[in-house]
Amino acid sequence: MIEKERARRIYQNMNRIRCFEMKAVSLFESNKLRGSVHLYVGEEAVAATVCSHLSDEDYIASTHRGHGHCIAKGATLDGAMAELMGKATGYCKGRSGSMHIADLSKGNLGANAIVGGGIPIATGAALASKMQNNGRVSVSFFGDGASNEGTFHESLNLAAVWKLPIIFVCENNLYGISVPAWQSTSVKDISVRGAAYGIPGVTVDGNDVEAIDEAFHTAYERARSGEGPTLIECKTYRWLGHWTGDPQPYRTREEVEEWKQKCPIKRYRSKLLEEGLFTAEELEQIEKSAQEEADRAAEFALSSPDPDPASLLDDVFYEGGDAQ
Amino acid sequence: MIEKERARRIYQNMNRIRCFEMKAVSLFESNKLRGSVHLYVGEEAVAATVCSHLSDEDYIASTHRGHGHCIAKGATLDGAMAELMGKATGYCKGRSGSMHIADLSKGNLGANAIVGGGIPIATGAALASKMQNNGRVSVSFFGDGASNEGTFHESLNLAAVWKLPIIFVCENNLYGISVPAWQSTSVKDISVRGAAYGIPGVTVDGNDVEAIDEAFHTAYERARSGEGPTLIECKTYRWLGHWTGDPQPYRTREEVEEWKQKCPIKRYRSKLLEEGLFTAEELEQIEKSAQEEADRAAEFALSSPDPDPASLLDDVFYEGGDAQ
Amino acid sequence: MSIKTYAMAIHDVMAEEMRRDKRVFIMGEDVETLGGVFGCTRDLYKEFGTERVRNTPISEAGFVGAGIGAACAGMRPIVELMYMDFTFVAMDQLLNQAAKTRYIFGGNARIPLVIRGQQGIGRGNAATHSQSVETFFMHIPGLKVACPSTPADAAGLLRTAIRDDNPVMFFEHKALYAGKGEVPDDPDFTIPFGKADVKREGTDVTIVANLLYVGRALEAADELAKEGISAEVIDPRTLVPLDMSTITESVKKTGRLVVVHEAHRNAGWGAEIASQVTEEAFPYLDAAPLRLGTAACPLPFNLELENAATPQVADIIKAAKTVLYRE
Amino acid sequence: MSIKTYAMAIHDVMAEEMRRDKRVFIMGEDVETLGGVFGCTRDLYKEFGTERVRNTPISEAGFVGAGIGAACAGMRPIVELMYMDFTFVAMDQLLNQAAKTRYIFGGNARIPLVIRGQQGIGRGNAATHSQSVETFFMHIPGLKVACPSTPADAAGLLRTAIRDDNPVMFFEHKALYAGKGEVPDDPDFTIPFGKADVKREGTDVTIVANLLYVGRALEAADELAKEGISAEVIDPRTLVPLDMSTITESVKKTGRLVVVHEAHRNAGWGAEIASQVTEEAFPYLDAAPLRLGTAACPLPFNLELENAATPQVADIIKAAKTVLYRE
Ligand SMILES: Cc1ncc(C[n+]2csc(CCOP(=O)(O)OP(=O)(O)O)c2C)c(N)n1
Numbered sequence A, B: 001m002i003e004k005e006r007a008r009r010i011y012q013n014m015n016r017i018r019c020f021e022m023k024a025v026s027l028f029e030s031n032k033l034r035g036s037v038h039l040y041v042g043e044e045a046v047a048a049t050v051c052s053h054l055s056d057e058d059y060i061a062s063t064h065r066g067h068g069h070c071i072a073k074g075a076t077l078d079g080a081m082a083e084l085m086g087k088a089t090g091y092c093k094g095r096s097g098s099m100h101i102a103d104l105s106k107g108n109l110g111a112n113a114i115v116g117g118g119i120p121i122a123t124g125a126a127l128a129s130k131m132q133n134n135g136r137v138s139v140s141f142f143g144d145g146a147s148n149e150g151t152f153h154e155s156l157n158l159a160a161v162w163k164l165p166i167i168f169v170c171e172n173n174l175y176g177i178s179v180p181a182w183q184s185t186s187v188k189d190i191s192v193r194g195a196a197y198g199i200p201g202v203t204v205d206g207n208d209v210e211a212i213d214e215a216f217h218t219a220y221e222r223a224r225s226g227e228g229p230t231l232i233e234c235k236t237y238r239w240l241g242h243w244t245g246d247p248q249p250y251r252t253r254e255e256v257e258e259w260k261q262k263c264p265i266k267r268y269r270s271k272l273l274e275e276g277l278f279t280a281e282e283l284e285q286i287e288k289s290a291q292e293e294a295d296r297a298a299e300f301a302l303s304s305p306d307p308d309p310a311s312l313l314d315d316v317f318y319e320g321g322d323a324q
Numbered sequence C, D: 001m002s003i004k005t006y007a008m009a010i011h012d013v014m015a016e017e018m019r020r021d022k023r024v025f026i027m028g029e030d031v032e033t034l035g036g037v038f039g040c041t042r043d044l045y046k047e048f049g050t051e052r053v054r055n056t057p058i059s060e061a062g063f064v065g066a067g068i069g070a071a072c073a074g075m076r077p078i079v080e081l082m083y084m085d086f087t088f089v090a091m092d093q094l095l096n097q098a099a100k101t102r103y104i105f106g107g108n109a110r111i112p113l114v115i116r117g118q119q120g121i122g123r124g125n126a127a128t129h130s131q132s133v134e135t136f137f138m139h140i141p142g143l144k145v146a147c148p149s150t151p152a153d154a155a156g157l158l159r160t161a162i163r164d165d166n167p168v169m170f171f172e173h174k175a176l177y178a179g180k181g182e183v184p185d186d187p188d189f190t191i192p193f194g195k196a197d198v199k200r201e202g203t204d205v206t207i208v209a210n211l212l213y214v215g216r217a218l219e220a221a222d223e224l225a226k227e228g229i230s231a232e233v234i235d236p237r238t239l240v241p242l243d244m245s246t247i248t249e250s251v252k253k254t255g256r257l258v259v260v261h262e263a264h265r266n267a268g269w270g271a272e273i274a275s276q277v278t279e280e281a282f283p284y285l286d287a288a289p290l291r292l293g294t295a296a297c298p299l300p301f302n303l304e305l306e307n308a309a310t311p312q313v314a315d316i317i318k319a320a321k322t323v324l325y326r327e
């Protein structure tokens, strides 16, 4: 059983992510928000549970589907929503949008719009932690589709030979856009690929907070004790289209409905009530405040200014000298 | 036991490769030959045995260490040596040298100076064979070091999901230049990586013709019958430096000596005599004519003209129209 | 003639060529049931099956390389890259393998391979999904480079690309897909590579542009006309081979050159054109050629910033006036 | 001052900087016991251990990306690429990740990362191991680009690169490694980026060259002097940032420009220099700027062909005379 404070954080973050994303959808649909926005709805258990183990000093590298990781790793919904809307008050001053959102101050090395692009970067952060012997751990999130990119292979091998403190978390939501995993990925359980690097590989139900928690706990301890990386595959499902307006010819309505029945938030809610860790009122309070926070974030973002076009060429390079 | 004619071809080709390479070394040392020349001495059993199964219609894609594959796949020593010397009579008109030597007329898709660069190309040739349903098989040769490149991963996954008629032959000579496999490669037996693609992976003694033959035979049948790829790892050893003049600080003289005792040619020679398949005289004849062929090739190359500088811009593009 | 969108023109040529030649096939991410993220392969799998309209794993180096191998082995693959920015993950297969194979094999290989996909701004895709990367493929020899700006050019150039026995990089533009235009119905309609298109004749200044910027250059020319300035607008259509003579002749006539592209200005292909024109028509030049291109920063997500980063019609007008000393 | 080879200058600066700052470390293929294929890290592992002089698997995208991550997390990695041609297998990590991260993170990241290695002709390495690829990194913004032509420049620029808080592409040349020259002993000797070096003053023609071609340009200048032609030779030393004012001022004085580099001529960085000079100094130009670079074919193995493909001293002389109308 997960400790109460962490359980609260997990449940809070799942709800914050869900509310944030549904808000983003409605802003998109009313043309207040544009661009490529990849939604995490249905997969919240993974980010919320994994990040509940991490401190601000630990690193994550995320994906094109990055809001969930960003929020769970400590972002405010205000800054995140403002970034999605390209506002000056966003985490990246409106330059990154949804696909590249990052908050380095919380150890988030960024969403990454290049599939597989963030895996080597997370690996490098883990290398730094090992060399600095500072006990920090890195988590590399990526999808089932990404596990077929060369960077996946190169990074897992590097991390394994160097015994780096990193956990590779594959969010297998059964599709890469329209391509079902069976059509693109030569193994049913991506976790078996751990064997190719001599590291543990484990598959868990990615909609089950406690299953993720257990697997991640083991991997985290392994990483911290210098034994090296672990590959954890979380089987889950993306409820919404790959993009807003995706006609989704590649899957049936029934399949989607079935997975909605497996809602990770509802599921954990029942669990928490069952365990008697929280009362229904407490949980409703959490849900309500998540919703309020998302509403406020939308207002914040809507009322925020655009970046000044005169700032266009700022920050291409750091202008200071040697940082030492 | 291997059929007599194929056994002869294997023994011949091992000797042809050895004599060719030793000749190249001596030409290099007398400044008649320049550039990057990566020698295959000690590893001849792999190319000779694998290619003994292939017809001119089957494809191979080779590596920077490509003379052995080129010769075993049917190249004349004349054309190969002329190419190493950059002569107009070489397989590639002197443009490729050792590192990119190719002979498409024999199904050799080329040496490839980019480590891992040829693996996707061999995979594509296999895709063509499958689509054309012509029964051809592809072989992708690569080293232990190359098995850590992203292209290895992407190609094996592609070949597995598409069930392509291809055999991936990893020549594990224990080093990638100076880096021992244990330092760069997260698994002891690279063949275990087959599991990451749901395909068979097998490790054999790469200095043992019959062991290679058996594994390759199975893989070849599997490929031909539409069941898809196999990964075969051949453990072997490079006798000479990675380049001529390599100081080899990364390995001991003893280690090299030990492996020279395991000479694949001597070993197969004993085997053939033991089995009574050939007489000593017959084998000596094969050895002698290999040597003569190499000597003649050197003369041929030495007396061949350089390409005409006026041809510099020829062949960048094919100038004809639609090939149909 | 039929009226088609740019996307449909591409779609139809692929279908026609696949009907004509069974060696032609398509592979790429999401090309099957989804019909490609931009719809260029919509429903093709229904007619041609999923062997010839083949979904790939997300493994660009792998399947670009597979395209090379398949081309060497007698097929004529069309490889779709969802965004041409993803050439970066397949760069070795493109620049070291596809581009060089024929030459370094002594001419003993033909690689009838088309790598096509879209690039550019227009959908708020930000830094890694909005780049214009055609210049790279001009710098390293061995690949042909086509950049259609209209539905007809898309059709004619794509058919030429598919029938060419060399590797062709085919750059579409996301913001052009929905645009409509007339496309010849002739199933053999091709546009030869290396033949620039004079989109508008003029006498005062030559404007060279490609892809999205052909339209913007034409808009600028309309505005300039109102002020009595006659601009000639040229679309090179292919950068390799490059029809310099049409451009140079034009500048000999006008004495002034502006090149505008969405690729970054710095070391972009405009510099090559400007340099060649200067070399070949120096005595005719009344002003230094000017180049416009994307600013020296990654493309920002925010739309105002994106506009500030990329050349606008007003910038083209201003550049034209500058070379005419009318400012 | 000490006399050092170019390779030793690089070696020593890395050693000194690793002593000075424990965040600095080296990773790359064969950098440990072998000391790098070109000897630049020889024996460094003995002093600094194999954690800080770290052999990598042959996984360039992986370890270049790891360099980015390590830099974000407080280290200052020096990543050696054995050949800069191998940037192609790591291009996404270089151009989409390293180059863009700071900007798209709203300035909230620093990436003190040096990617160094050698390129160019000189060892018969043929098409995939002899290219000069610096132009690519000038086109996509976000990376600094240094190209030292002497041991002192190698030392001074590399120290600047290591101390810079931005990603730097550091291009060495294989044919320069054995060359010797004076190098200051000052452990803080740096050469600022963005400051061209006038290697030789002259009044008749400006020749801009980098890496191996600085020496060839100087040879050409010697020959030209014999014929009474006074050539000014300028090495830009860094392409990003680029010291255009030194070049433009020179051309304002001489009225003539030749740019010569080993990168392919077509869409090479010489076009950018020629274009900028034309834009900024048009009234001063007495002739069209000329550019020399490698021909539009892959680099052939055969030495005579390689020579035919690359600019020779005689070609530089000829170009200088052409812009002086002395031919
Ligand atoms: C290198 C690269 N190739 C392709 C794409 C286009 N693309 C964006 S998301 C996506 C699917 C990714 O699938 P997966 O890794 O399973 O993540 P999911 O979207 O399912 O979360 C693709 C193909 C990309 N962004 N980068």
Ligand SMILES: Cc1ncc(C[n+]2csc(CCOP(=O)(O)OP(=O)(O)O)c2C)c(N)n1
Pocket (backbone or CB within 6 Å): B064, B065, B113, B114, B115, B116, B142, B143, B144, B145, B146, B147, B171, B173, B175, B176, B177, D029, D058, D060, D082, D086, D089
């Ligand atoms: C992409 C790439 N990286 C690095 C190199 C440099 N290189 C040439 S051979 C070699 C070692 C290859 O090792 P392995 O694959 O084991 O083959 P072997 O040389 O042992 O036969 C390396 C690193 C290269 N040619 N290409």
Ligand SMILES: [Mg+2]
Pocket (backbone or CB within 6 Å): A143, A144, A145, A171, A172, A173, A174, A175, A176, A177
């Ligand atoms: Mg997925």
Ligand SMILES: [Mg+2]
Pocket (backbone or CB within 6 Å): B143, B144, B145, B171, B172, B173, B174, B175, B176, B177
């Ligand atoms: Mg090896």
